[in-house]
Amino acid sequence: MQDFKGKVIAVTGAASGxxxxxAQLLFSVGAKLSLSDRSPIPLEKATQALLAAHPTRDKQYIMTAEVDVISSAQITSWIEETVKRFDRLGGAVNSAGISAVQMGKGKIRDLADDSWALCVGINATGVFYSMRTKLNAMINGRSIINLASLASLIAVPRATEFSASKHAVVGLTKTGAREEGPTDIRVNAVAP
Known part of the structure; x- marks a missing residue:
């Protein structure tokens, strides 16, 4: 695996999954981490677990922030603090999301507005806000990884909002890759 020693990586949804x-993998190969999640207690537990697993690494290499990705202002504040503390942003992993298990209970005809807004807000708009803010904080030779899903590649009946939101992640990723390629910023997605 590539050496990430000293590279600053921002990760959304870092408290679980x-x-x-x-975050565990990146910390094990030397990255400095800026971790965010909307759940502060699990995020603190995750940070303590990272430090316990790597006793030679100090807490100074981890920054945490309570961030709800549906808030552009919270993401902007978090990334500004990340750059202020670590002097740069070298990469990002946008993994915050709500799963198909938590959503996807009915057909399109039965889908409630609030269910649609929640899922698309977290999974698609959250990725957009995260990408925009992080791209503006990056300089050449950086990388963003977005978490898509198998549902971003196929139709998933009774998971309309989830499938649509993950299709949007692929669209954002492809567009970001085309726009940022000339600046040597890579934008990719994985679909677990």
Whole structure:
């Protein structure tokens, strides 16, 4: 695996799941981390677990922030603080999301407005806000990874809002890659 020593990586959804696993891997290979999640207690527990697993690394290499990705202002404040503390932003993983298990209970005809707004807000608009803010904080030779899903590649009946939101992540990723390629900022997605 590539050496990430000293590289500053911002991770959304870092308190659990893929976000936490990503933070664990990046911390193990020397990255400085700026971790965010909307749940502060699990985020603090995740930070303590990272430090316990890597006793030679100090807390100065981890910054945490309570951030709800549906708030552009919270994301902007978090990334500004990240750059202020670490002097740069070298990469980002946008893994905050709401899953199909938590959503997807009915057909399009039955979908409630609030269910649509919540899922698309977190999974699509949150990625947009995160990408925009992080791209504006980055200089050449950086990278953003967005978490899509198998549902971003196929139709998933009874998971309309989830499938649509993850299709949007792929669209944002492809557009970001085309726009930022000339500046040597890579934008990619993974679809677990």
């Amino acid at each position: 893929i976000g936490l696993a990503t």
